[in-house]
Amino acid sequence: MHRVGFTTTIPLEVLIAAGRQPVDLNNIFITGGSSCRLVEEAELAGFPRNVCGWIKGIYAAIRESGLSEVVAVTEGDCSYTKALMEVLSLEGIRIVPFAYPHDRDAGSVRFEIEKLMRHFDVGWEEVNRAKERLDGIRRKIREIDRLTWQENLATGWENHYFQVSATDMNGDPDCFEAEVDRFLKDAAGRNPFQERIRLAYIGVPPIFPDIYSFLETLGARVVFNETQRQFAMPYDTSDMVEQYRSYTYPYDIFHRLADIIPETGRRKADAVIHYVQSFCFRQIEDMIIRKKLPLPILTLEGDKPGPLDERTKIRLEGFVEMLEDRDQREESSIQ
Amino acid sequence: MRIGIDLGSRKAKFALFRDNKIVRLADYDTITFYKRFGSLDGDDLSLDLHGSGLFGSEELSLAEVMVTGYGRNTLSLKGAHIVSEVRAHVAGAIFQTGLKNFTMLDMGGQDTKVALVKEGRLEDFVMNDKCAASSGRYLENMAAVLEVGLEELSSHWEEPVKLDATCGIFGESELIGQILRGHSTAALCAGVNQTLVKRVLPMLRRFPSKTIVLVGGVALNGALARLLELETGLPLVVPDHPQHNGAIGCATLKSRDRDK
Numbered sequence: 001m002h003r004v005g006f007t008t009t010i011p012l013e014v015l016i017a018a019g020r021q022p023v024d025l026n027n028i029f030i031t032g033g034s035s036c037r038l039v040e041e042a043e044l045a046g047f048p049r050n051v052c053g054w055i056k057g058i059y060a061a062i063r064e065s066g067l068s069e070v071v072a073v074t075e076g077d078c079s080y081t082k083a084l085m086e087v088l089s090l091e092g093i094r095i096v097p098f099a100y101p102h103d104r105d106a107g108s109v110r111f112e113i114e115k116l117m118r119h120f121d122v123g124w125e126e127v128n129r130a131k132e133r134l135d136g137i138r139r140k141i142r143e144i145d146r147l148t149w150q151e152n153l154a155t156g157w158e159n160h161y162f163q164v165s166a167t168d169m170n171g172d173p174d175c176f177e178a179e180v181d182r183f184l185k186d187a188a189g190r191n192p193f194q195e196r197i198r199l200a201y202i203g204v205p206p207i208f209p210d211i212y213s214f215l216e217t218l219g220a221r222v223v224f225n226e227t228q229r230q231f232a233m234p235y236d237t238s239d240m241v242e243q244y245r246s247y248t249y250p251y252d253i254f255h256r257l258a259d260i261i262p263e264t265g266r267r268k269a270d271a272v273i274h275y276v277q278s279f280c281f282r283q284i285e286d287m288i289i290r291k292k293l294p295l296p297i298l299t300l301e302g303d304k305p306g307p308l309d310e311r312t313k314i315r316l317e318g319f320v321e322m323l324e325d326r327d328q329r330e331e332s333s334i335q
Numbered sequence: 336m337r338i339g340i341d342l343g344s345r346k347a348k349f350a351l352f353r354d355n356k357i358v359r360l361a362d363y364d365t366i367t368f369y370k371r372f373g374s375l376d377g378d379d380l381s382l383d384l385h386g387s388g389l390f391g392s393e394e395l396s397l398a399e400v401m402v403t404g405y406g407r408n409t410l411s412l413k414g415a416h417i418v419s420e421v422r423a424h425v426a427g428a429i430f431q432t433g434l435k436n437f438t439m440l441d442m443g444g445q446d447t448k449v450a451l452v453k454e455g456r457l458e459d460f461v462m463n464d465k466c467a468a469s470s471g472r473y474l475e476n477m478a479a480v481l482e483v484g485l486e487e488l489s490s491h492w493e494e495p496v497k498l499d500a501t502c503g504i505f506g507e508s509e510l511i512g513q514i515l516r517g518h519s520t521a522a523l524c525a526g527v528n529q530t531l532v533k534r535v536l537p538m539l540r541r542f543p544s545k546t547i548v549l550v551g552g553v554a555l556n557g558a559l560a561r562l563l564e565l566e567t568g569l570p571l572v573v574p575d576h577p578q579h580n581g582a583i584g585c586a587t588l589k590s591r592d593r594d595k
Contacts, residue, residue, distance in 0.1 A: 296459060
C-alpha cells in the first residue's frame with residue numbers, strides 16, 4: 001500500500017478513502033525510539049538549533065522512512081512547516097499543501113478538503129464511507145477519554161496515546177481498533193484511580209511522554225489532554241466540513257479556549273499544565289491563556305525529546321506541592 | 336533539633352535549628368562536598384555528614400534531616416526527608432522576614448525563581464528555563480572577565496554600560512568590547528548587574544505585590560538589589576542569610592507522607 005505522510009492532523013478520511021496508508025510524521029518521530037538522534041540528524045543537515053524540535057524530528061523521520069509523498073499543513077500550523085516543505089521539495093519529496101482557513105469559513109474548509117480529494121482522486125461517497133469507518137473507532141476512543149475523567153480508569157498516558165494515535169490510526173485502522181477494544185476490556189476490570197490532584201494538559205503533545213507517569217508518582221493525574229483529544233475528532237457530526245471547522249487546534253487561541261474552559265470545568269481539573277515547545281509561536285499565547293483560564297497554570301517548556309529532565313521535574317514537583325497545600329487549606333477551611 | 340540542607344548547583348548549604356531557632360549555618364562548595372563526602376548506596380545518595388565535621392554526633396543523632404536543591408531529583412538522599420525547592424525557599428523567606436504577603440525572588444547559581452506568597456502560602460511561581468544567563472554563575476564569569484572580585488562587582492550600580500547579548504557566554508565577548516571602548520570598571524560592573532535585573536523583570540511583573548523578598552546567593556549583591564528597587568519602585572527586603580534561605584526553610588518545614 002502506498003504510504004503518505006502528513007505534518008499534522010489532516011482529513012484522514014481522504015487518505016483512507018484513497019486506499020493510502022496514513023503516516024502521522026509526529027507519531028513515527030516520537031515513538032520510533034531514536035527521536036533524539038533524528039533531531040541531531042536534522043541539525044547536521046543544517047536546521048538551526050533554535051528551531052522547533054518537532055520540525056527537525058519530522059524532517060529526519062521523512063528522510064529515514066523513505067516516504068515520497070507528504071501532505072503539509074501550510075495554514076493552521078506554523079510557518080516552520082512552510083520552510084520544511086520547501087526543503088523537502090528541494091530534496092525530491094512530493095508535497096501536497098493543505099490549509100485550514102484562519103476564519104474557519106465553511107466554504108474554504110470544503111474547498112481545501114475537495115482539493116485534497118482531487119489530488120488523491122476520490123469522491124464524497126468514498127470519503128463519507130471512510131468517515132463512517134473512522135468514526136466507529138473515534139467513538140471508542142471517546143469512551144477511553146470518558147473512562148479517564150469520569151470513571152478514573154485510564155492513566156494520563158493511556159488517554160494521550162489512544163487519542164494521539166487517532167490521527168493516523170497507527171497506519172492500520174483494523175489493527176488499531178483491535179488494540180482499542182483490548183484496552184477497553186482491560187480497563188473495565190480495573191479499580192478506579194484515586195489521585196488527589198486532577199490536571200488538565202493543554203498545548204501541543206509533550207516531547208517527553210514520561211510526564212504522565214512522573215505526575216502520577218506525585219499523586220496527580222492528567223484527566224484532560226486538550227490537543228490529543230482534538231486529534232481524535234471529539235465532535236459527533238456526520239458533516240465532514242463541520243468536523244474540521246469544530247476541530248480547534250489549527251485555529252485561533254480563542255476558539256481553543258472555548259473548548260478548554262468548559263472541558264476543564266466538566267472534568268473538575270484542579271490546575272493546568274500548559275506545555276509549550278521551545279521556539280514555538282504558541283509560547284506567546286501563554287499570555288492570553290493565563291488571562292482567560294481561571295485555574296493555576298504551570299507553563300512547561302520542552303525542547304529535545306527524551307525523558308523528563310531534572311529541571312522540569314523540579315517545576316512539576318513544586319507545582320503539585322503547591323496544589324496539595326491549597327487542597328489542604330480548602331479542606332481545613334471547610335472543617 | 337532539625338537540620339536543613341540545600342544542595343545547590345554551586346554550594347551546599349546547611350542550617351542547624353534547635354527550638355525553631357538557628358544554631359549554626361554552614362556551606363561547602365558543591366563539587367568538593369560531593370567528592371569528599373558523597374557516595375552511592377544503591378540508587379540513594381549517601382552524604383557522610385559525620386565525616387564532614389559540620390555537625391557533632393549528638394546533633395546528627397537527634398536531628399531530623401530535611402533536604403532540597405539540585406541534587407534531590409538525581410538521587411534520593413538516604414535517611415532524609417525531601418521537599419521541593421520552591422516550598423523550601425518560601426518557608427525560609429517567611430521565617431527570616433516574618434512577612435506573609437510578598438513576591439519572592441530567589442537567584443541562585445543557575446536557577447531564578449519568582450514566587451507569589453499570600454497570607455503565608457505559596458500562590459504561584461515561575462522559574463527560568465532553558466537558559467541560566469540570569470544567574471549567580473553568570474556574575475562569577477563576568478567578574479572573572481573584568482578581573483574583579485564578586486565584592487567589587489556587587490558595589491556598582493550607577494551609570495550602567497548597556498549590555499544586551501542574549502547568551503551569557505557571548506556576553507563575555509560583548510563585555511570585552513566595552514572594556515576596549517574605555518568604560519570604567521565601575522560602569523561595566525553596573526552594566527553586568529543591570530543585565531540581570533532586566534532578565535528577571537518580566538518574571539517579577541507576572542506576580543505583582545507590595546514587597547519583594549530577595550534571596551539566594553545573588554542577594555548578597557547589593558548593587559543588584561539597588562537596581563531592582565529602582566526598576567520596580569518597590570521596597571526590597573533581603574533577609575540576614577539570603578544564601579542559606581533554602582536550608583533555613585528546610586529546617587523549618589515538617590515532613591510529609593510522600594517524602595522519602
